[in-house]
Amino acid sequence: MFNNINIIGVGSFVPDRVLTNYDIENMRPDDIEPENWTNDAWIFPRTGIRERRVAHDSWASSDLMVRAAKKALLDAEMTMNVIDLIVTSTSFPDKGFNNPRTSEIVKDKLGARQKTLSVCEDAACAGFTWALERACMEMLRHDFKHALVVSGDKVTSAVNYQDRSTCILFGDAAGAVILEKNSRFGGIYRTLRETNTKYIEAIEIPAGGSALPYIINSNPADFYIKMPGGADMLKVIGGEVIPQLYNDLKQYARRGEVKFIIPHQANARIIKTAKHYLKNFAGEVFDANIECFGNTSGSSVPLALDTIYRQGKLAPGDMIILMGFGAGFIYGANLIEWSLPIYKP
Numbered sequence: 001m002f003n004n005i006n007i008i009g010v011g012s013f014v015p016d017r018v019l020t021n022y023d024i025e026n027m028r029p030d031d032i033e034p035e036n037w038t039n040d041a042w043i044f045p046r047t048g049i050r051e052r053r054v055a056h057d058s059w060a061s062s063d064l065m066v067r068a069a070k071k072a073l074l075d076a077e078m079t080m081n082v083i084d085l086i087v088t089s090t091s092f093p094d095k096g097f098n099n100p101r102t103s104e105i106v107k108d109k110l111g112a113r114q115k116t117l118s119v120c121e122d123a124a125c126a127g128f129t130w131a132l133e134r135a136c137m138e139m140l141r142h143d144f145k146h147a148l149v150v151s152g153d154k155v156t157s158a159v160n161y162q163d164r165s166t167c168i169l170f171g172d173a174a175g176a177v178i179l180e181k182n183s184r185f186g187g188i189y190r191t192l193r194e195t196n197t198k199y200i201e202a203i204e205i206p207a208g209g210s211a212l213p214y215i216i217n218s219n220p221a222d223f224y225i226k227m228p229g230g231a232d233m234l235k236v237i238g239g240e241v242i243p244q245l246y247n248d249l250k251q252y253a254r255r256g257e258v259k260f261i262i263p264h265q266a267n268a269r270i271i272k273t274a275k276h277y278l279k280n281f282a283g284e285v286f287d288a289n290i291e292c293f294g295n296t297s298g299s300s301v302p303l304a305l306d307t308i309y310r311q312g313k314l315a316p317g318d319m320i321i322l323m324g325f326g327a328g329f330i331y332g333a334n335l336i337e338w339s340l341p342i343y344k345p
Contacts, residue, residue, distance in 0.1 A: 005181050011069065011177075018053060021043045069176045076180075080111055083112060088131070089130065126193075170225070173303050175303040193332040205226070233329065234269055259314075265293065266295045
């Protein structure tokens with residue numbers, strides 16, 4: 001028994017409500033002149049985004065995660081009764097200070113067995129890649145055969161729709177996979193995780209934590225996403241991080257060339273820059289989800305994986321790399337040999 005850890009089920013969920021660039025154009029605050037606001041002609045060339053999804057006001061990140069998890073279970077033809085481990089990742093936990101943790105809320109909403117271990121691996125927009133590694137470590141260390149890994153982000157709960165620099169970017173989503181420890185070929189070969197505090201304040205939500213908890217006299221804008229160093233990260237991620245992660249992982253690809261790089265769907269310019277700097281890469285860098293879903297934080301990687309899978313583009317033996325990067329500055333990447341058969345609706 002090789003104890004390979006394979007993905008045996010994939011699922012994702014996006015809300016029904018669509019927020020287009022034209023909708024955002026019509027959200028212009030009364031005190032801002034039209035020429036100082038935004039529109040599709042300004043947004044799309046700079047981001048590659050035309051629309052994004054928005055969850056219902058009464059929903060939390062866990063509600064998105066539960067729906068994605070159920071789809072992954074259905075794809076794996078399994079129920080929660082066989083899941084030994086749940087690993088969640090979110091940048092937008094249900095409760096303040098993540099108490100109780102969203103991992104336990106998801107466990108409860110899914111009706112998992114009480115002996116099923118639930119843990120969280122919150123790592124901003126790199127969350128899913130880190131959660132996969134956490135699941136692998138837990139499965140190899142303990143007698144866990146099946147795990148659910150799910151990332152979900154109700155990002156719009158922290159979006160300031162009076163800030164044109166950030167409200168154009170974000171949408172809500174969740175994605176999940178079911179893992180199995182077995183003797184099949186392939187599996188999750190290697191994971192890289194790194195942090196770089198040089199850009200620690202490039203993306204942040206200043207208030208709402210222990211450093212600046214809620215008080216009556218707080219600046220309301222400090223409870224929303226701010227990106228004072230976003231432009232710097234565009235260059236660093238596209239020009240340095242993605243190419244370096246690829247170069248570091250490709251040597252471990254046991255079945256030849258990498259077919260897909262599936263990066264965090266943050267901004268089309270990041271991926272365009274990465275394509276320029278990825279030397280001798282003959283595969284595809286996936287960027288198709290940016291236009292219709294926008295930046296869905298840590299959920300974007302499993303959502304993109306599910307998109308490619310359901311398009312029938314993945315076959316047994318294909319080598320793929322998942323990449324996530326986000327506030328902190330934090331990033332991670334997983335090299336995977338795909339083992340599921342080609343998806344057929």
